[in-house]
Amino acid sequence: xxAFLDLIGTTPxxxxxxxxxxxxxxxxxxIVMVLYPILKISARKTQSxxxxxxxxxTRTAVFWLVTMLLTYSFWNxxxxxxxxxxESFFLPGILNLPRTLLYIFGGAFLIQVTRVAGDTIRHRYNxxxxxxxxxxxxxxxxxxxxxxxxxxxxxxxxxxxFLQFEGMKKLGTGILSTxxxxxxxxxxxxxxxxxxxxxxxxxAFTQPIRLDDVLIVNGExxxxxxxxxxxxxxxxxxERRQVIPLQYFIDNVFQxxxxxxxxxxxxxxxxxxxxxxxxxxxxxxxxxLPTQELWDERVKTVxxxxxxxxTITVRILVSSxxxxxxxxxxxxxxxxxxxxxxxxxxxxxxxxxxxxxxxPTLPSL
Numbered sequence: 001x002x003a004f005l006d007l008i009g010t011t012p013x014x015x016x017x018x019x020x021x022x023x024x025x026x027x028x029x030x031i032v033m034v035l036y037p038i039l040k041i042s043a044r045k046t047q048s049x050x051x052x053x054x055x056x057x058t059r060t061a062v063f064w065l066v067t068m069l070l071t072y073s074f075w076n077x078x079x080x081x082x083x084x085x086x087e088s089f090f091l092p093g094i095l096n097l098p099r100t101l102l103y104i105f106g107g108a109f110l111i112q113v114t115r116v117a118g119d120t121i122r123h124r125y126n127x128x129x130x131x132x133x134x135x136x137x138x139x140x141x142x143x144x145x146x147x148x149x150x151x152x153x154x155x156x157x158x159x160x161x162f163l164q165f166e167g168m169k170k171l172g173t174g175i176l177s178t179x180x181x182x183x184x185x186x187x188x189x190x191x192x193x194x195x196x197x198x199x200x201x202x203x204a205f206t207q208p209i210r211l212d213d214v215l216i217v218n219g220e221x222x223x224x225x226x227x228x229x230x231x232x233x234x235x236x237x238x239e240r241r242q243v244i245p246l247q248y249f250i251d252n253v254f255q256x257x258x259x260x261x262x263x264x265x266x267x268x269x270x271x272x273x274x275x276x277x278x279x280x281x282x283x284x285x286x287x288x289l290p291t292q293e294l295w296d297e298r299v300k301t302v303x304x305x306x307x308x309x310x311t312i313t314v315r316i317l318v319s320s321x322x323x324x325x326x327x328x329x330x331x332x333x334x335x336x337x338x339x340x341x342x343x344x345x346x347x348x349x350x351x352x353x354x355x356x357x358x359x360p361t362l363p364s365l
Contacts, residue, residue: 013078017094020074028066032059050120057116061109068105072098100161107157111150118146140211140227144204147229199246200229208249209256214323216255217244257323264323265299266330268316270337276348278304278314284340285316285333294320294329311350 036055043051075095121142125135203209204227213224215234222236232249234242248254257264270281282302289295299319306313318333320326341348 016078017075020078021071024067024070024074027070028063031066032063035062049123050116053116053119054113057112057119058109061105061112065102065105065109068098068102072102096164099164103157103160107153110153114146114149114153118142140207140209141204143211143227144200144229151229199250200227203227203246203249208259210258213259214257214262216257217242217248262322263296263298263319264326265317265319266326268318268330268334268337270314270316270334270341271311271350272314272341273348273351274307274312276312276314276341276345278302278312280344281314281337281341284337288333288336289318292329292332294325294332296321310352 036059039051039055042048043055072095075098079095122139125138209215209224209227209232211224211227215222215224217234220234220236220242222234222242224232225235225241226233227246230246232244232246234244236242285300285302289300290297296319299317301315301317303315304312305315316333316337318326318329320329
């Protein structure tokens, strides 16, 4: 072993650096190949979703992080052992390469850790349930916080990279300082993109909208599919996507049908003749709704809400556990009642009445 080290010591410095890098790669591969199977086995035995996700997401980042850490350590040892400084004049500068990559892969590892934490929370709080208000609150905040943390990690990594160069130390220090960060925010606050970013903070914590909320925006009906740092993507009823800046939800009025609960009441209107027996319709609604799985048994009312010179307006109220089911139940109820009216009271549909005494007479020929 000593003879091998002595042999390496007699080789050119550039070759020593390459050998050290190769050794670092091999050691990092061994560490990862030993560590991650152990993590996977532990995850299966303990049924830990966090360990399982960690082993999937961080393997590559950990490999390169360990490689750069070992490379930087080995190259520092080589730099300290060199006696001929003229021959190794490039070493101080080249040491910045593994250190820079160490910062980059360290930041990548931290970002992956935040994603592991996010995946764990999403696994625990399932937004697919019907009564998912609490879950949607948490997931909306999580999505925004996760992206902000990723941005902060990126800014810190860039600052540390700048700090290792003499000519850029002031810039790196300025990025890390409170005054520098505050100056950047204040200097760009007038820009719409930053205004949307700040609006995102407000939306994430006051939560006028959340993931999977049912909204009506600009006359369009849809659900909140994604909330980014600057805009919201709505999935409309016909599979189109509407992209809206976050600032819109701070400055404008919109409808949120699931702000406090997913349960909704829907209305069905029928326009019928004055002679129509409303009580029979009320009885038919009471018989029909219990046969519908979408009805949640909260609301079933029939009332005459308006009259005109020709018809009466009958409003039927029904309820269901979410917006989609309420819409479907309204359509089903409307279709059934129209069929029932045509079958049982075809003469009670809106009619135009004309009094016979006032009919004009045709002239005789």
